[in-house]
Amino acid sequence: DRSCVYSVIHSRSFNSRPLERKSGMQQLGRICAKSGCDPIAALDMQPEYVKSILRPLGMLDHPIVIISDGQDLSVAERLLNDPEIAPMLRLVPNRAKWIGGDITLAIMSTTFIGNPASTFSGFIAKSRLALGIDNTF
Numbered sequence: 001d002r003s004c005v006y007s008v009i010h011s012r013s014f015n016s017r018p019l020e021r022k023s024g025m026q027q028l029g030r031i032c033a034k035s036g037c038d039p040i041a042a043l044d045m046q047p048e049y050v051k052s053i054l055r056p057l058g059m060l061d062h063p064i065v066i067i068s069d070g071q072d073l074s075v076a077e078r079l080l081n082d083p084e085i086a087p088m089l090r091l092v093p094n095r096a097k098w099i100g101g102d103i104t105l106a107i108m109s110t111t112f113i114g115n116p117a118s119t120f121s122g123f124i125a126k127s128r129l130a131l132g133i134d135n136t137f
Contacts, residue, residue: 004108005059005062006062006064006065006090006109007059007062007063007064007065007109007110007111007112007113008064008065008066008067008105008106008109008112008113009045009050009064009065009066009067009075009079009113009114010067010068010106010112010113010114010118010120010121010124011045011066011067011068011069011072011075011076011115012043012068012069012114012115012117012118012120012121013043013068013069013071013072013075037116042113042114042115042116042117043115044075044078045075045078045079045113046078047079047082047084050064050079050085050113051082051084053113053137054111054113057111057135059110059111060085060088061088062088063088063089063090064079064085064088064089064090065089065090065091065092065105066079066089066090066091066092067092067102067105070097076089076091092105103120103123103124103127107124107127107128107133108133110135111136111137112124112125112128112135112136112137113137114136114137124136
């Protein structure tokens with residue numbers, strides 16, 4: 001039984017350094033080729049993509065927390081402009097950001113939406129799997 005029901009979205013942009021972006025995009029392309037996932041959806045986190053995951057789980061009526069690398073705020077801006085998502089959206093304030101806090105918040109969430117090419121999302125997904133926590137996307 002979970003006393004705190006919420007979702008976490010990990011936004012990862014790969015924008016800071018050209019080599020990192022190229023490597024991240026190549027990794028995402030390889031993963032998507034093997035799994036059949038959309039190669040852009042996990043980067044863009046468009047509102048419709050997020051809602052297509054959260055709506056069937058009944059999670060649009062619960063808080064949605066964004067954790068990110070802070071390099072690209074366009075995901076947060078898009079989600080804040082969506083009338084269905086915005087009322088539930090929570091951003092971790094800069095003064096409270098800490099990698100350990102982000103990891104804990106994401107691992108313990110009811111639903112986690114990450115980027116399959118991100119090692120950070122991968123660590124969270126593997127930790128959730130080890131703990132028997134479902135709803136990892």
